[in-house]
Amino acid sequence: MTENGDLFTTRMRKATRKIHNISDALVNAKFALSLRDEEVWGGGLFIFYHIFGFLEDAKERLRMPDFDKLFVNKALYRKKAFEDDLTHYLGENWRSIPKAMALENYIEHLQELERSSPQLLMAYVYHLYLGLLSGGQILAKKRRVFGDENSKTVTYTDKVTDFTGTDISQLKKDFRQAMNEIADKMSEEEKEAFIEESNQVFVMNNLIVNSVGxxxxxxxxxxxxxxxxxxxxxxxxxxxxxxx
CATH class of the missing domain: 1.20.5 (Single alpha-helices involved in coiled-coils or other helix-helix interfaces)
Structure with a gap:
């Protein structure tokens, strides 16, 4: 809880609202048209695969109790789902596709955080996975409605956004609760650093989304x-x- 009674997740939402709104607008503008093109959709999956994959691998490398706690449900693990979708949309050789400079910079930033301030990696886990559970679900529904009517794979179900058998509403509640419990143990200085990095999450996301062709x-x-x-x-x- 903050001094005015807000939960830490509420405080973060307020502090990141402006850049978050810009990020949402950019994602919608960028991917609204790509809902009808599997190659472009695959390009979007490609950039975020490397970020989600890094975070899940970092969890295993770091073995930090708080980092582990944030993965409140095994349904959050998306790396394999990304790989399945990328194989479907971009082909078996998708791993050989070169990364854009914005993506390389993003990964380098995460690597530096892992070395110097691993706790701040949780800002990326929190905002990216919550985004997948929220905006990602909306995009998936739009894609099912407005997808390419000429596609030969209309029966394919995207794995990344498929949480069949999981109560997404409850999962988001559990996720936020875990974040608040972790924050309760932080000093005010650590909370401020976490919020600052949270704004950086959306800045970095905007840069890689903008790189999708x-x-x-x-x-x-x-x-x-x-x-x-x-x-x-x-x-x-x-x-x-x-x-x-």
Whole structure:
């Protein structure tokens, strides 16, 4: 609890609201079009796989009780699910795809935190996994509704966003509770550092999301289809006027 009675997770939400809103807007703008393109969707999965994978591997390397506590349910482990989806969308050789500079920088930052301030890695665990349980679910539902109607794999179920058999609402409650219990043991200085790093989480996320390519191709295809429809309609109207 903070001095004004707020839970630490509430305090973090308030402190990161501005950059979080910017991040949400960027993700929606970037991936709204990619809902109809599997290659672009796969590109988004590719960048976040390396972050989620790093965090899950770091948990095993660090063996920190608080880090372990934050993984409140085995359903949170997503590395294998990412790998399955990437194989499906990008092919068997997806591991050979080069990383964008923004992603390389992100990973280097996480590596430095693991060496110098491993507790701050939990800021990434908290915000990224909570994002997957919240916004990630919304994107998954939109993708099922607006996905590529020409896809040959319409029956495929995305593994990363699939939490079948898990009460997501309860999982988020347990997740927040674990974060608050961890924060209760922090000094005020540690809490401030954690909140500062929380803002950095969204900054770093924005940079890697911005590095995902392919949206221009999707936009071109949509505009091409739209232009074709306009031409057909215009032709019908012109013919009507001539022969009426």
């Amino acid at each position: 392919g949206q221009n191709k999707v936009l071109y295809n949509l505009l091409y289809k739209f232009s074709a429809v306009v031409l057909v309609v215009a032709s019908v109207i012109a013919a009507y006027r001539i022969y009426k």
